Amino acid sequence: MDSNASLIELRGVSKTYRKAGADVRALDDVDLSVARTGMLAIVGLSGSGKSSLLHIIGAMDRPTSGSVTVTGQPLDAVPESALAGFRLRTIGFVFQGFNLIPNLSALENVMLPLEFAGVAPKERHDRASALLVRVGLGTRLKHRPSELSGGEQQRVAIARALANDPPLVLADEPTGNLDSKTGQMIYGLLREVSLERTVLVVTHAEALAQMATRVVHLKDGRLETKS
């Protein structure tokens, strides 16, 4: 794949952790290119290194070796102090546990990244409302996470991930805490989102992963399937 056309480029990425006095190789010489739109599912068993890969792509962790380029920006050239800004502009995160702020309403949760980006209050409100309407929560704007179902909370999290219109959405086991029907609905939503940006989903649910436009498998830190 031409790197100019890729949103994400990983070359020889390895990650080694020190755990209980021993080195654990979470990622081993991973090469990966991801297109600018579409949904990529990274599938693997627990401990296969898929979350490590997601964290490295999401600028939350650094590789031990190799290079990572996201939206043309080599991440090793981005200083620690600028990583938060990079994530804010470039990446939307969706977590397995939703990770919403419990004392904020759905609307306020979605407005948070906009506030960090310095968007004016009125625009924040309008954009966050529109996103929640888009994910089907137009009537639940004022509800707090505890007043929403798991599926609704994950939809709020997806709306939050889209708040700053990032080119990349990273989802870490987004259906791990949901029943299969709700999981399918969330995947459907992510699939829809991926029409205009890249959605990278980490999962161990093979069946749901098949909804993605591309699936790669990780085993013992190495990519098994490249398609």
Added chain:
Amino acid sequence: MIAFGLRNALRSLPRFALVAALIGVPFFLLLTLHAIGRAVDAYSERLLHGVNDTLQIRAAGSMGHLNMVAQSDILQQRIFDRVGQLPHVAKVEPYLLAMTPTEGHNFAMVVGVEPGDARRLESHGEAGSPRIIAGRDLMDSDRGNRVAVIGQGFARWARIDAGNLAGAELTLDLRRTHPVIFALDRPATKLSIVGIYASGYVFGDMQLFMPLDTFREIYGVPRGVSWLFVKADSAANVPLLEQRLRTEFGSEADVVAPVSAAEFQTTTARAVHRLTAAGMGISALLLAVVVYFVMLLVVRQRAREIGTLKAIGAPNRSIVAAFLFEALAYALTGGMLGLLSLLALGAPVAQKIFGPAIGPFVPAQYKDTLLQVLSISTGVDAERMTILVGAVALTALAGSAYAIVQITRLSPLQAMKHG
């Protein structure tokens, strides 16, 4: 993020109330100790007022106590009359003094003063203006009447109840003697006690003040005075006036510059100040420790949220601002609680608890009585609000500093794992 931080403080109302109470207690201590320090300052100022610009004249070699063995010589009336005509003299206050036995080897002082003049306390140098704690002070209309105000110690000895002064009387028996008091061949006299004062020290509370005219009549002293307090027109002119008084009356009178009283009071005030400052320091430390532990707990409990905020791109300054404002909300509420407690309980707590607590650290003659004479101000004023706001800000900053360092050091991944 300011509103976010403030809302975070209110996530759990019971916890918010508990934290506010935990912070409120040291705030109350801090404000009360500050109030005591301020009251001591005001008291010192009151005592020292009239010392810096005042000289005392007594008969040469005599204490001027009418019935004290070898100390009964008094100043002649002509000296009183003359002093008032000297340059740089702003006011002359005549005193007549006698002693009266109480029990054992103890005695009390009986003083005649012009109503309206400063009531300086014997044995405490010449400073002081005691505070009326029951009844009323002497008035111009009391001249010549058999009325008196009495120190609380003397009143206790005479079984005079401060809560019920109606009909309170004290009999002065001028024939009673004591190792240093000789009898005066004068009839016993009943005095109506119209007020009780507190002086701030034990000796000062064993004293009685009556109008000068009344004293003259009871003790049969139509002329002359025990002491004259000569107030100069300015403190700068005191040396000049002292020189003039010595020149004019040096052969028959002692001129005393009452600096010892000032020094004594300053020393005592300094001791109390050290105690209150130490107490305020400990209170401030307690405040910071409470906020420190609360914020540490809050950061640990919300580590996952911190990680999430960092992951979605929150800059450290925004997260820090939220936690700082949460700490400020705790500290401010605790501070307001402390202030309200001061308004409601400051004066009685200062009297009942801090008085005995401070007692052992001040000179013996102040023990137990110092706090009684202090007017503990518990109102809201600019100085108190400045201290409150300053302590709130410092407490929030100092107490949350470590938590803030932790927040900034945590990577999003670490934070989410801890959560």
